[in-house]
Amino acid sequence: MAHILVVDDSSTVRNEVGDFLRKNGLDVTLAVDGRDGLEKLKGDSRIKLVVSDVNMPNMDGLTMAEKIRSELGNSAVHIIMLTTENSPIMKERGKAAGIKGWIVKPFKGDAVLATFRKLVGV
Template identity: 65%
Template sequence: MAQVLVVDDSSTMRGIVSTFLSQNGFEVAIAHDGRDGLRQLQNDPDIRLVVSDINMPNMDGLTMAEMIRKDLGNTAVRIVMLTTEDNAGMRARGKDIGVNGWIVKPFRGEAVLGPFRKLCGM
C-alpha cells in the first residue's frame, strides 16, 4: 500500500506533490482534508509519512496531526506540513503536537527527495 499520504484541499497541489513523489519511487495516497487524511491513515498501516497542508475545510492539518498523535496514538508516522504559513506560533504548535517537519510553499520536490526517502526508510 502507500508509503506517503498527501493531504491538501487543493487538487493542483495534491497533483503536483503526488505526481512528483510517484515519479520518484514513492507509493502515494491522497486525501482532500484532515478528516479524509485520518480515515486514510487508519485504513492503510503502510503509510510512513504524511505531507499535509494546514488550512483546509472540515479539519485543518494541525488538528489532524494532533489527532494522529493523541486519538490514534500513532507516534511512528512522520508528519510534515507543506503550507504557506510561516509564523513562529504555528510552528511551535506543530512541534508541540509532534509535527516532524515544516516546508513553506512553493513545493520544491528535489529539495525534499532525500529527507522524504529517509523518513520513509528508503
C-alpha cells in the first residue's frame, strides 16, 4: 500500500495529521524535520505523498522538496505543504520545486482526504 510521509517539527500537528490519516485507512510515516523526512523518503519507496510544514529546524520543507527533486531525482512523489506560511514568494518557490498544493493550517482532514487518496492511488 502507498504511504504518506508527514513532516512537521510540531509533535502535536504531526500526530494529529498522522492519526487522522491512519483512522481513514492510510499508511503513514512521521518525520520531525526536512532532514529526517528526506532520509525516510530515501529508505521507503512506498511513499507516494509528502505532507510537510515549511518552517522547521535543521532543514525547512521547501529545501527538502527541492532536494527530493534535485538530489534524489524523485519527480514521482507528490508534495503538499501544510503550513502557516502564506507568502506569495514562498508559494512561487514551492511551485518551482514541484509542490502540488499549499494548505494553510489548521489541518482540516475531511477537506483534503479525497485529494490525498487520489494522490496515493487509493
